[in-house]
Amino acid sequence: MALDQLLEMSQARISADTIVCNAAISACARGGQWAMAVQLLGRMADSKVSKDTISYNSAITACEKSWQWAAALDLVEGMAAAKVGKDTITYNSLISACSKCQQWLRGMSDAKVQKDKITYSSAINSCDKQGQWLVALDLLTEMEEAKVLPDTITYSASISSCEKGGAWQVALSLFRRMGEESMRRDAITYNSVISACAKGGQWALALHLIGAMAEARVTKDTISYNAAISACDKAERWSVAMDLLASMADAKVATSTKTYNAAMSALSKSRQWELALHLLGTMPSVRVERDFVTFSVARAALSGWKHSEACEKAGQSGLALELLDARLSLGEENGLRPRMRRAPLAPRSFLAHLDRLGLKTLELRRLLRACARPSRKSFRINSIKAQPDLLARLKAEGWQMSPVPWHSDGFFVEAAPAGDLLGRSRPHLTGEIYFQEATSMLPGEVLRAVLSTLEVSSSRRLRVLDACAAPGSKSTQLGNWLEGQEGLLVANEADPVRAEILRTNLLRAGVVNCLVTCSDGRDLGDLAPELFDAVLMDVPCSCEGNARKDPGSLLRGSGGAPSNDGTPPIWHRSLVEKQWELIRSGWRALRPGGYLVYSTCTFNQWENEAQCMKLLEADAATELGGFRASAVDIAAVLNFPPSAASAVRGIAPLPSEKAQGQRSKGQTQISPESARLGVQLGALRLSPQSFDVEGFFVSCFRKEGSTGAHEEFFGTRSKPAASASTAMAPSYASDLRPLSASEVVKLRSLAQSCLGFWPESESESKKTKSNLWEDPRSGEIWLLPDLGPPGLEVLARHAKAPGLLVARRGRCSDPASRLELSDELMLVAGDRVGSAAGLSTSEWAELLSRVESGRHISPGRSERIGNMVAEETVDEEEEDVIGY
Structure with a gap:
């Protein structure tokens, strides 16, 4: 209506003022027409109508609702050029649209604009959408320091960001804190923490939480049950998943495609193929749509068919095969018959698909025979770590190899020493070779x-x-x-x-x-x-x-x-x-x-x-x-x-x-x-x-x-940072400090004396500016990658770790040196160094296991995020307690 009135005024040659134009832009924002809102803002200058803060805020809000963060950034820059003041609403809308929330929060502080609950909630919600849980926790801590009280929405968004980042322990800690502060926990809160437990493989905790919803008088919905069933799927607890599915019917909670997919997957993993196919058949009757995942899971339920005790029964009746073909609408095409009595198990759809590609019958038979043969093992020589005598050593140990046609360092394993587990062989553990198709x-x-x-x-x-x-x-x-x-x-x-x-x-x-x-x-x-x-x-x-x-x-x-x-x-x-x-x-x-x-x-x-x-x-x-x-x-x-x-x-x-x-x-x-x-x-x-x-x-x-x-086409790119520092740390490790020149020399000397190895090239080591950085709280010393020219800083915020952990302070047996080289550095070095070469194969396996176990939060980092992760040991009988 506002746009219609503006059009009528234009046709009648009646000039519009700022208030009328602002109303029209707001109407575009409410209608999701961000492009029209920006266009109207631009026409105000052409019509000599002054633009004020409300004009820009309305247009930025329109961009925020349509996730047009680049356009929102342009508008904020336009405000500065037009000398139009920014207020809290400006920054709130921008933060909600742009994942670069921390930069804009700092911008608000520099501009002395007050940050309120909406400011922080928008920023944390942006972290939720990006999976930046550590940033969300930093914002939550800053919020408390600024004496801005968080609410249920703020905590729920923080828990959701932890769920997306795989940090289920932190999600539980935040959930516990809400209880300690007598804060209301709604369905969104419970659903987020249950999903976090599901992704972390904590099915018992997920069930405990869904049971606690009734005690807290919070209504369980489809999302709650789906998360719990997914947890049972990952833990292969098919009977519990079926109980939850039955509970949904009793509670009259609507089921979804995701519900059935998770339940069928749990059945498939436990070889309960009859129940899985039963669920597949009942989906149309309960008006639940089946998708690609549904049918893939149904096929997976039969992948272990020949190993099941019910194999003979299924083979005699043909029930499973006929039901599967009927459910998948795979009717016979071109007279092709399914190949289902021996590996590879090929349904009609696959044969018909290859027939449509023009594959002749003889070639199709050759393909199926080839698919039935065992897979050939192959490996690739690692040019970084392999010693010149690697192939000679492998042949001396009894390996027989033939070259891969398209890779000079690739080899098929035709034979290996009896009883040798290739994936646990020394060359593989030390990184000299990598087993790869x-x-x-x-x-x-x-x-x-x-x-x-x-x-x-x-x-x-x-x-x-x-x-x-x-x-x-x-x-x-x-x-x-x-x-x-x-x-x-x-x-x-x-x-x-x-x-x-x-x-x-x-x-x-x-x-x-x-x-x-x-x-x-x-x-x-x-x-x-x-x-x-x-x-x-x-x-x-x-x-x-x-x-x-x-x-x-x-x-x-x-x-x-x-x-x-x-x-x-x-x-x-x-x-x-x-x-x-x-x-x-x-x-x-x-x-x-x-x-x-x-x-x-x-x-x-x-x-x-x-x-x-x-x-x-x-x-x-x-x-x-x-x-x-x-x-x-x-x-x-x-x-x-x-x-x-x-x-x-x-x-x-x-x-x-x-x-x-x-x-x-x-x-x-x-x-x-x-x-x-x-x-x-x-x-x-x-x-x-x-x-x-x-x-x-x-x-x-x-x-x-x-x-x-x-x-x-894509919109103006965000401007890179003015500094071209090649040692830009990701946002969750922004408190790293560069190592001094004397400490750099000391660390390199220690590595050379202990390992005879340093990971930087000779040209890198001679640079005046080192890429070695230290976390002053944990004492960890990191070698950061050289990101090159500016541009990758935004992507670096999604990094799993700042770089290579080369050393730690304060835990070495020699207190004078105060440095201890890390397992990661030893793993990178491999058999290229004398001390590593002295390790046995089992010791190498143990070293790899220690590094693989890793951590989502490195030692000492819990203090930096506000002690949100409990460090005390938990007894086994207490593991299912919500306060963990």
Whole structure:
């Protein structure tokens, strides 16, 4: 209505004043029309209508509600240019829109603007959305010091941020503090702490909490039960999960797809396949939609079918197979019959899918026979740590090896000493070798090959991003090469526990100049736009290519026939959409002229060639930020012989008969143009029958275009910090102080005398400015990675650790030195040093175990965050008490 009145005034040539324009901008904010709000603000100057604080606040609020943080930042800068004063509302709206909350809070202090409860709540809520739980705790402490009383919303957001960061102990501590302060704990509070316990594998605590909700007269909802059932799923407590599901019906609490997926997953892990299929069949009757995860879990329930005591019964009746096919709507196509009596277990959908790809019957049989063979073990030599006589030593121990065709340091293990556990062998523990699938070596080798042709200024180092990195096979491979180039690796993993494993594997491989971050891969483009020379996007997939390791993978992952509109089957669509979001995020993080490698371990065309075609056919101006994608011929880059290249090239995806060539938002659709045989994707599709390997798909694209087009599409990038310090600590370790020059010399001398090793290169050691920093509270000394030119500071706030922990103070047997070298430094050193070489294999395993156990909060850091983590030992019988 306000906009209509403004339009009528314009048509009647009646001039509008500030009050009228402010009302119109506020109307846009309420309606979610942020672009129109910003446009109206700009027209005020053209119409010679003065803009005041309310005008800007209304526009900033519109941007905040639409998550347009970059536009909100521009408006605040515009206020300064227009000499319009900022107030508390300005900063509150900006903090809510922008993850850089701490900087703006400091800005408020500098500007002497009072911070209130809304200010802190908005900042902590922003931390919740970003998973920055340590920042949230710092803000909570600052809030108390400023004598601003936190409330239920503030605490709930802090607990939620701990849940997202995997810090379940801290979440429980905050929950306990609310009780001690007689603060009301609502359903959101309980749901957040239950979810934190679920992610931490604390199923008993989760059940205790959901029981406590009734005593506290807090109504349990779907989210409460879902979190508790998820905890039971992770703990494989299927009977408890079923009890919770029954309780939901008794309490008349609505179930959801997530409810059934978690319950079915718990049943699947305990081989309760009949109950799992029963739940699958009842979902339509209770009007709960089934998605890709639902059907994947149902297939997983049958993956251990041949191992079950009920196998014979199921084989005689055919009940399980018929029910599964009926539920998945996998009717017979082209006369294909399912292969379900021996590994690999291949349903009709998988056979029909390969038939649509044009795979001939003989070739299909060869593929299935190859999938039934045991998986071949392979390893990669670590160029950083391997001794020259490594292969000779392995042969002397009885290892028989053959080379991997596409990697000079890759080898298949044809035979190993009897009883030797390869994963616990000394070369693996010390980091001389890394056990890795041969196909998994392809993406890193492709990036190495294309980056060797990339012209990079000598004034900066290469920056490479591995967006979905855990457990670390590809990251360690890239890190080995980048260490020689003195480049920077950023290895990201969304799951906090897997991110810890990733970091340990990089340490074991001796990769020092790297940053391990824990963030959703779909956010990386926003956190670090246009900062990387190369991006590796080995995305989550349906894993059909793992059939040699897991005979049930074809059941869990095989996609069915396309929908009538040519899109993927409905239960497959969410996975395909997530993959495309990851691709687009990686594309934004990539510099113009850089390379993106996309890979999966599946046979599925929707996840492979169709995604590549979508990237190549995407409108650069509307979907890719002004940058066109061009395909790289991988076979040519890796010098594959023509005969081998023709056998492994990607298949041009075929459209369905009913496909109309229309693309729906967020969905991969194969247009008729994509089916032309002349389309060259440049991708490789490896099958078990081609190189006797796992199934794998890899593609590579170059980013073409200009920087200006990127900024016009995605919005103005946040300005980097004025300082180009290469030792920028992540926000949760912002209290680190640089080590003095004399202390640096002392520490390096200690490492050389004790280990004969120091992790920095000779050129790095000669620099006048050291990357060694100390936490004055814990006494920890960290070697930080060289981030290079400004830009990565925002992403660094998501790091799992500041860098390499090289030493601690005050715990050494020699008090005079006051320094103790860390296990992490020993692990990085490996057998390259004399003292480490004297360790036995079991001692190396113990060392690795100590580092793997790690910590979410390092020793001594609990004091800094306000003693929110109890340090006392808890008796076993007290572990389920809420006050833990």
